Amino acid sequence: MRGPARLQEVIEILEDIRVAARDEGAAADAIVRRHFRGRRYIGAKDRAAIRDLVWRAIRHAGERPVSGRAALLGLLEAEDPKALALFDGSERAPAPPAPEEPRAPPSRAPAWLMPELAERFGPALEGELAALLGRAPLDIRVNRLAGRPVAEVAAALPCPSEPVRIAGIPLPDALRLPAGALGETHPLFATGVIAVQDAGSQLVAALAAARPGTEVVDLCAGAGGKTLALAAAMEGRGRILATDTDRKRLAALGPRAVRAGCLSMIETRLLDPGREPEQLADWRSRADLVLVDAPCSGSGTWRRHPELRWRLTPERLDRLVALQARLLRLGHRLVRPGGRLVYAVCSVLPREGQGVVTAFAAETGVPPAATLALSPGSHGCDGFFIASFDPPC
Structure with missing residues (x-):
């Protein structure tokens, strides 16, 4: 040509x-x-x-x-x-x-977003934006349910890999490879031994601290990347309700769960936007853990999806923030007394992270037990905001 x-x-x-x-x-x-x-x-x-x-x-x-x-x-x-x-x-x-x-x-970013990004990163803004638009490495998660030690899996890979630690927290199931080093046709993918999952996403699942034998709701499960990580942490014992409003994405979870060996513990439920409370009435005040991995701008994933900058407008961001606040309130209603609520967005925008959590705490009287903001420049993973709550109600 x-x-x-x-x-x-x-x-x-x-x-x-x-x-x-x-x-x-x-x-x-x-x-x-x-x-x-x-x-x-x-x-x-x-x-x-x-x-x-x-x-x-x-x-x-x-x-x-x-x-x-x-x-x-x-x-x-x-x-x-x-x-x-x-x-x-x-x-x-x-x-x-x-x-x-x-x-x-x-x-680097839409002009209207620059003040918020400057608020988030301060003097490190230029370096952080450069990292947000750089090429991401390939992070994989070794599936504990497959029964193969991480060291054995690492030895079976066609290129060198390294363990991953994010914000000082080791991720025992994570391995990092160079970008493009491994195609998803590799037998380890097909047999459910490994899955592609950014280290930041793996950290969200790790901080959720799902335990074997418990009942968990993954409120915005999508195609189920974090659902499968939670199932592995639960050692295949317990129950996970994975919900979403996107039929196509949720349908992808079933085959992935079969490969990962945890289909029997996962129930999927397609929800209608705006009707989630009534469709989840049977789970009210019941879950030991609720993960709200809310829809967001995806600004933390610009290095993988730089076109997301072209999608975002002030109006769309306002709609996303309102949806995030609504889903966090819904998740709060599903947690049993003494249970745990985790909120996460793959965003570096303060409005979607700390802003939503601060408003939720003011409304409910439940402050976060811990928060963590991640970025490619500072932590080498996708940008995330993670907050955990231990509701007293």
Whole structure:
């Protein structure tokens, strides 16, 4: 494939990602996969080059660009101006850029978010933003239920790995590998021995401290990454109710639980938004542990999903904060007297973390027993805010 034709493919992909971000559509990686499925004629080398340009253009522009073409023009103008000559208007090539045509300017994050990010990181802002947009390593969790020691699993991997400690807390089931070092077709994935899970996410499950034989609610389970980590911590004994309002994501949990060897202890329940209290009435004041891994901006995962910066608007953030507050109150109602409530968001924005927890404590009179804020720059994992409560009620 000629260089100009590659650029046209990049522009089309970026435009699809931009529109999906505006309309809350498919994720960027899904769009890239869909694009290539419809163009089998594009070879592996060209696909790799196109992907690289797409992700570089997304990382370059912190604000959602006016077009996919503007996103690519901004990247090339900043990094490789000579490549603009490939916009030559030939067959399957982009037209030459006009002098007044918009180019996406370089930025780390949307301008309206910068004050909140500065509040969160202070003098370390620039370094933390650079880390948020860097390439993440590959963290895996060794499934205790598979019965294979971590050292044995590490020896079976095709590349060196290292143990992980986050905020001074060791994660005994975690191993860290270089980015892209292991594909999910490896037999250890297929047999449920390991799962991909960022160390920060593993720490959320570890701090939840689920115990064998207890009853647990994973209120926003999604595809079940933390559900499976909780089941492993419970040694396969007890009961987990995994709920979500997303049918497709929740449906993915069943096959994963089969591979992990814990299907019998997990019940899934699809909830209707706004009707959760009545649909969970049978669990009111019953759970030993409730984990509220609430939907959020995903700002802590920008190094994996930089297009999330294009999705976020002040209005969407306000809706997310209101939803987080509602789900935390719901989780509080499900905890039995003497039970434990854990709130987590994969966000570095104070409004979604400390702000939600402070408002909850003022409303309920239940202050957090502990809080922890994580970031890629300071802790080497995705950004998270985690709070634990030991409700007296």
